[in-house]
Amino acid sequence: MKYAVEISNLYWRFPTVTGIRRDYTLKDINLKIREGETFGITGPTGSGKTTLCYIIAGIVPRKIDIPEDKISLYLRGSVSVMGQKLLWVSERKKKAVLSGSPDVKVGLVRQDPESHFTGVPTITEIMGNLRSTGLGHKEIGERVKHALELVKIDPSSQKSLDIPPSKLSAGEKQRIAIAGCLAMKPDILILDEPTSDLDPASKRQVIDAISYLKKTEKITIIIVEQDQDVLRELADRVA
Structure with a gap:
């Protein structure tokens, strides 16, 4: 079975101007969406639904000004879209790595x-x-x-x-x-x-x-x- 989206142990929180660390917006998200299916995401306002979509679309964290060596303070886990890893945390380097294929739309x-x-x-x-x-x-x-x-x-x-x-x-x-x-x-x-x-x-x-x-x-x-x-x-x- 092929998966369009695979998310494993994803944690994400937004940075603040003051540098004070907020609680995670997304906590331990594990998700697999099959290719060709229509998948619904629901939940109360403020639960991080839109943020999760922005991560799948590659908007977050790419469009947020976070130094590469600091990303792991806000991001943990991995996200793959159409078999291409968009982001994950390198255990060896202990920092987040952003990747992805331009062929994935x-x-x-x-x-x-x-x-x-x-x-x-x-x-x-x-x-x-x-x-x-x-x-x-x-x-x-x-x-x-x-x-x-x-x-x-x-x-x-x-x-x-x-x-x-x-x-x-x-x-x-x-x-x-x-x-x-x-x-x-x-x-x-x-x-x-x-x-x-x-x-x-x-x-x-x-x-x-x-x-x-x-x-x-x-x-x-x-x-x-x-x-x-x-x-x-x-x-x-x-x-």
């Missing part, structure tokens, strides 16, 4: 979809990241079309795609943010509270889009969600 859709947008028309938002990859215009167009279809948005709908995402409904914004990640063809898609603060109609749109994605694409999906009904409908397993 993790798409992260944050809880607030607005954080993904810059204010340009929706279609430009989706195409923006693809243009930086050096792909040809034809392939970019095909990827965008496929990504929009996966989240049940009509690629020919000028009404939705020619205006800034800020003018779309909450459900449409969330689906556009998901489409932007899918266009990059990630190995793993992480959705952080994808249905929070949505009205019932918008929530149903997002749930249906994720359900369709599960059925049509061979992709590992990690859903952080407090709504147990959503997890029962979408997740294969929940932790």
